[in-house]
Amino acid sequence: MAALTREEVQEIALLARLHLEEDEVDRLCGELSAILEHMEALRAIQTDVEPMTHAVPMSLRLRADEVEPSLPVEEAVGQAPDRQDDLFQVPHIIKSSR
Amino acid sequence: MTALHYHPVAELVRLVRSRELSAREVVAAHLARVAAVDARLGAFLHIDESGALRRADEIDRELASGRDPGPLCGVPIALKDILVTRDIPTTAGSRILAGWIPPYDATVVERLRAAGAVLLGKLNMDEFAMGSSTENSAFFPCRNPWDLERVPGGSSGGSAAAVAAGLCAASLGTDTGGSIRQPASLCGVVGLKPTYGRVSRWGVIAFASSLDQVGPLARSVADAALLFEVIAGFDPRDATSIDEPAPRLSGALTAGARGLTIGRPREYDLPGVDPEVTKAIDGALALLADHGARVRDISLPNVGHALPTYYLVAPAEASSNLARYDGVRYGRRPEGSSTSLLEMYRRTRGAGFGPEVKRRIMLGTFALRSGYYDAYYKKAQQVRALIAEDYRRAFQEVDLIASPTSPTPAFQIGEKASDPMAMYLADVFTLSANLAGLPGISVPAGLSSSGLPIGLQLVGRPLDEATLIRAAAAHERAAGPAPHPPELAAS
Numbered sequence: 181m182a183a184l185t186r187e188e189v190q191e192i193a194l195l196a197r198l199h200l201e202e203d204e205v206d207r208l209c210g211e212l213s214a215i216l217e218h219m220e221a222l223r224a225i226q227t228d229v230e231p232m233t234h235a236v237p238m239s240l241r242l243r244a245d246e247v248e249p250s251l252p253v254e255e256a257v258g259q260a261p262d263r264q265d266d267l268f269q270v271p272h273i274i275k276s277s278r
Numbered sequence: 279m280t281a282l283h284y285h286p287v288a289e290l291v292r293l294v295r296s297r298e299l300s301a302r303e304v305v306a307a308h309l310a311r312v313a314a315v316d317a318r319l320g321a322f323l324h325i326d327e328s329g330a331l332r333r334a335d336e337i338d339r340e341l342a343s344g345r346d347p348g349p350l351c352g353v354p355i356a357l358k359d360i361l362v363t364r365d366i367p368t369t370a371g372s373r374i375l376a377g378w379i380p381p382y383d384a385t386v387v388e389r390l391r392a393a394g395a396v397l398l399g400k401l402n403m404d405e406f407a408m409g410s411s412t413e414n415s416a417f418f419p420c421r422n423p424w425d426l427e428r429v430p431g432g433s434s435g436g437s438a439a440a441v442a443a444g445l446c447a448a449s450l451g452t453d454t455g456g457s458i459r460q461p462a463s464l465c466g467v468v469g470l471k472p473t474y475g476r477v478s479r480w481g482v483i484a485f486a487s488s489l490d491q492v493g494p495l496a497r498s499v500a501d502a503a504l505l506f507e508v509i510a511g512f513d514p515r516d517a518t519s520i521d522e523p524a525p526r527l528s529g530a531l532t533a534g535a536r537g538l539t540i541g542r543p544r545e546y547d548l549p550g551v552d553p554e555v556t557k558a559i560d561g562a563l564a565l566l567a568d569h570g571a572r573v574r575d576i577s578l579p580n581v582g583h584a585l586p587t588y589y590l591v592a593p594a595e596a597s598s599n600l601a602r603y604d605g606v607r608y609g610r611r612p613e614g615s616s617t618s619l620l621e622m623y624r625r626t627r628g629a630g631f632g633p634e635v636k637r638r639i640m641l642g643t644f645a646l647r648s649g650y651y652d653a654y655y656k657k658a659q660q661v662r663a664l665i666a667e668d669y670r671r672a673f674q675e676v677d678l679i680a681s682p683t684s685p686t687p688a689f690q691i692g693e694k695a696s697d698p699m700a701m702y703l704a705d706v707f708t709l710s711a712n713l714a715g716l717p718g719i720s721v722p723a724g725l726s727s728s729g730l731p732i733g734l735q736l737v738g739r740p741l742d743e744a745t746l747i748r749a750a751a752a753h754e755r756a757a758g759p760a761p762h763p764p765e766l767a768a769s
Contacts, residue, residue, distance in 0.1 A: 189640070196597060196643040197604070197620070198636060199628030207633075208640055211698055215641060218699060219586045222657050231659030232666055234488050235474035235715025236740060240517060255381040261611035268606050271616040 183213035282307045283444030284762060287353050287501040290447055291394075294352030297341060301334040301352030305396050308354040312398065312445050314767045320420045321430075321440040323359050324367050325399040330354070333396045347394030350508060355390060356446040358437050359400040360407055361492070362481040363387055370483045371403040371433075373416045374603045374610060374630030384481025385516070386450060386492050386509045393508045398446055402436030405632045406600065407457055407485045409433050410704040413695050414634045421691070422465060423763040424730055428688040431461030431704075437495045438465035442763055448496040448505050452482060454489045455588055456683075456708025459720035462495050463683035463733025466722045466760055468502045468750065469495045473741050474715035475520035477506075478513030486595035487518070489588075489712040498759070499721065499751040503527040506743065522741060530744040535752035536570025538745070540736070541676035543578045546707065552686045558732040559682050562723040565756045566749065576676060578668040583661050584710040589702060590645050590658035591713070596635075597642030603630060637698060666714040669737075677745055679737045681707045683720040687730035711737045719746045721753055722760035731760075 189208050193200045200208065253266045262269040282304065285293075293299040309327055316322050337347045357363065360370045362380040364387075369375045383391070391397070404414035412420040412435025420435045422428040423443040430439040434451025438461035441449050451458040453471035462469025470493045477492040484490060494505035511524035540563065563573050605611035605626030615625035631639070645654035672679060685706060694700040711718040716737050723734040734753065738746045754760070 184644075192640055192643050192647070194624075195647060196639050197601070197623040197627055198631070198639060199621075199624035200636070201628075204633075204636070208637065211637060212640060212644065215589065215637075215698060216644075219590060219654065222583060222586050222590075222661055223653070225580075225583060225657075225661055225664070227657060227660035227664065229660050229663045229667075231656050232663035233659060234518070235666075235712070236520070238475065238518060238520075241514075243514065251381055257607075258381075259378060259608045261605055261609070262616075270606055271619050271622050273619050 184209050184216070281444070283311045284497070285447070286498055287350070287447050287496065287504050290353050291349065291351050294337070295341065295346070301337040301396065302331060304352050305330050305334040305354050305398070308398060308446060315443055316445060318421070318426060318766060319423060319439055319443055320418050321401055321436040321443070321445055322356065323369060323371070323400050323402050323417060323436070326366050326397060329366065330396050330398050337394055337396065349393050349504065350390065351394035353395050353447045354398050355395045356398045356401050356437070356440055356449050357387065358403050358434050358449065358451045360403060360452050360483045361387055361450060362483065363397065363400065366397070366400060368400065370407070371405040371415045371417070372630065372632070372635070374627070375608070376610065378608050382481060385478035385513045387481065389509050401440055401449060404433035404435070405635050406483070406596070407433040407452055407454055408596070408634050408638055410456070410460055410701050411694065412436060413691065414632060416632050419691060422688045423766060424466065425688065427690055428730070429464065429691055431464035431684070431688065433457040434495065435461045438462050438467055438469065441465070441467045441495050441497060443766060444762070448494055448501050450492055450505070450509065451495050452490055452492050453712065454485045454592060455712050456705040458493050458495060459683050459708050459718055459733070459735060460705060462720040463735070464688040464731065466731030466763065467495055467497055468499055468722070469493065469720045470502045470506055470743070470746070471711065471718045472506065472510060472743055473520070473717045475518050476717070476741065476743070477509050478516040478519050480513055480515040484599040486592040487599060488595060489592060499747060499754050500531055503531060503747050520741070525744050527744055527747050530748040531751045533748045534569060535566045535749055538571045538678060538749055539676045540566060540571050540573045540678045540680050540749070541576035541672055542573065542680055543581060544575055545578055545581050546681045548685065548706070550685050550703065551682060554726045555682045555686060555732050558724045559680070559734055562734040562753060562757070563680055566753055569752055569756050571749070574676065576672050576679070578672060580661065580664040580668050581710050584665055584713055585702060585706055587658045587661045587665065588709040588713060589641070590654050591662060593638040593642035594645045594655050595642070597639045597646065600635070600639055603627060662713045665710055669714045669716060673739045677738070678749055681735050683707060683733035683735040687726045687732055707735055716740060717743045717746055719750050721750045723757070725761070
């Protein structure tokens, strides 16, 4: 596999919602390419088996649909970087028409 | 009389229960030890002095009124900072969580508190448990008490260093690819990674959800077993918790090695292993053989693929788990980043995560993205199945599988910091137990010629921690108690 380009690194960073500085992009190009080279060894392995998704076989349990105590609202929103009343506040997503 | 800070857990419980010493005296002695030593070690990220003394007084009052506070009555314990603690800051070693004070306790923390343990504070770690040296802590590196120029291992490096130096009686860490066992090995203490699903992860900050497990670090096998008994067992709040009762281990501690068969994988005869490590492991297994164990060669044909498999599976899961740190519900949001929601996410995460965490998020996002999933993540999950099958087959012939825990003793601070692949190789012997979900333990197996600890790793069958404890205790009894590091307090 060819080395990752700066554009590919930028594209992955956008998918990962990461802002990277220019020097970080440069460094990650080299580092990720070197790491992925080690991953290439896996391609040669015969794998006619089901992928293992969990360390031990398990199926998800259902719990009874009962109301249980939960975190008080004040504790849940109390440490948010920005809030309005009982809500988490984020930058505008939809432009206001007013 | 040995100093209070090196007392076994059971001895501290006996002293406090019999009221020969108060819980306050025990806790105050450990806090004084932390104050005297930790500036040079860097094991603690947060010391909860007032909370610890208050809890100690409560325990003394309970005892005075005739109640028993529990099996860890008055035992001073400090926790890896990845375990969520009510009213005590929790950072996972990351700036993105700096200043966060959790509104609840992890299940394991609840269980320790209910057993009478006293929490001294929170311990240093690689950011989000990603690393093998504790140099990736966003705050400061932790040092190895055996040699302050060397790393304590990681990611639970603060736990291993604090236990080895007598700053707490025991600790809990987490192990995703070796993060309990490798630092235990490098600091000369016992570290137990239980079977996947054995210990609740509710309130444990997630790294790689199909691999993460919580376990004890302690100065003896008996101490580790005691903590494990308290924290293990079903928890309905963890969807991956196994519905089995916690095992009782007192029988295993004295059962001896006679009748056990221990396998040595041929594939672990690797060029990068320090000859002194090989010699120490040969010696440890010879000792177990002298005491009645049978040691034989086995093969785990696919175990050599564990490293690339792990470094696809774990970062992929991490990139998903760490999506929650987005500057909305907790943590920091940089000033002036709120021009748009996307920009706010990117600036928050760009400023909050350190280089290794960014590297793994990038690697995981690469492996999971559309068009690449089959070639990377799915392929790794298939190789993982092959590795697990190797173990299943081997355990039809042997009870335990032995290897070094780490290919080398503790390395120098900075030695591997600029080479991610060199650092990843530090976990070459520990990763596969996580991939297969198996329990593993690291026990002290002597010192190198330059006086650095070497660890023996034993891996067992699913849910068979008792056999691990049995062999580990037999080795410890035969080898004698592990030595303590040189004294740090004077100077």
